[in-house]
Amino acid sequence: MAHTYEFPRPALTVDCVVFGFDGTGLQVLLIRRGIEPFLGAWALPGGFVRMEEDLEDAARRELEEETSLRDVFLEQLRTFGTPGRDPRGRVVSVAWYALVRPDQHPAKGDTDASEAAWFPIGGLPGLAFDHDHILAAALERLRGKIRYQPVGFELLPRHFTLTQLQALYEAILGRPIDKRNFRKKLLSFDFLTPLDEFTSGAHRPARLHRFDRRKYDAAAKRGFLFDL
Known part of the structure; x- marks a missing residue:
């Protein structure tokens, strides 16, 4: 009815x-x-x-x-x-x-x-x-x-440098981030895997990284404090 x-x-x-x-x-x-x-x-x-x-x-x-x-x-x-x-x-x-x-x-x-x-x-x-x-x-x-969950898997190429990852965070926040503190904090969360691959070109080669999808998803689910 x-x-x-x-x-x-x-x-x-x-x-x-x-x-x-x-x-x-x-x-x-x-x-x-x-x-x-x-x-x-x-x-x-x-x-x-x-x-x-x-x-x-x-x-x-x-x-x-x-x-x-x-x-x-x-x-x-x-x-x-x-x-x-x-x-x-x-x-x-x-x-x-x-x-x-x-x-x-x-x-x-x-x-x-x-x-x-x-x-x-x-x-x-x-x-x-x-x-x-x-x-x-x-x-x-x-x-x-980005202060309580990792952001990057959907926005970065499969293999990327830490400089690219920092550039992403700076673009989102709209301000520069201290390089040393950023890398120290980010690497402490253990969802980045360093690779035996480096960038090529005229500049100094930089190591490439990838996200460990299992650890990345776990970090996104439980959350964390990433004070920038």
């Missing part, structure tokens, strides 16, 4: 903040809207949740439809529901964030996104809706996260 509900119901959307690291700086994936409202404006990937959809399924579907990204790390951020945030009516959005490597996920617009592109976090265009607020909240979450 069908039931009716006497009160107005808001629409529900999902929005996704996709962070990437190009080796020097933190980036975010944006789409250019191909429909109104905000036609032609840059925005976070996202869209309306279908009646039969789970929230995470909706977020993953929208990501794939609008940017071609699939099978990525995805974590729920929070809900945004300030009245007036969407000119189409009363719309509540559940935001998610993802961590990927831009070289493995080239930007490709589709469906109602006429274009998709990676932007440096310090050089973003104006964003549609309240997406600047959502992005700021996601960046704050990421900066907090």
Whole structure:
């Protein structure tokens, strides 16, 4: 038997903040809207949740439809529901964030996104809706996260130098880190494996490392205090 509900119901959307690291700086994936409202404006990937959809399924579907990204790390951020945030009516959005490597996920617009592109976090265009607020909240979450969980497996190449890992942390925090203290603290957590491989080129060779996935996942699960 069908039931009716006497009160107005808001629409529900999902929005996704996709962070990437190009080796020097933190980036975010944006789409250019191909429909109104905000036609032609840059925005976070996202869209309306279908009646039969789970929230995470909706977020993953929208990501794939609008940017071609699939099978990525995805974590729920929070809900945004300030009245007036969407000119189409009363719309509540559940935001998610993802961590990927831009070289493995080239930007490709589709469906109602006429274009998709990676932007440096310090050089973003104006964003549609309240997406600047959502992005700021996601960046704050990421900066907090690296203090109690390891971050890097999704953002760095399989083999990397400690300098690259430090550059990642500095890009997320937006400030320099003391090299000696960073390496001492990080190596104490025992989820990095030094390799008998080195970088090549004109500069002094640097040892490559990889994450021990088992120890990395255990550290991420139990958490730790990484005071930077």
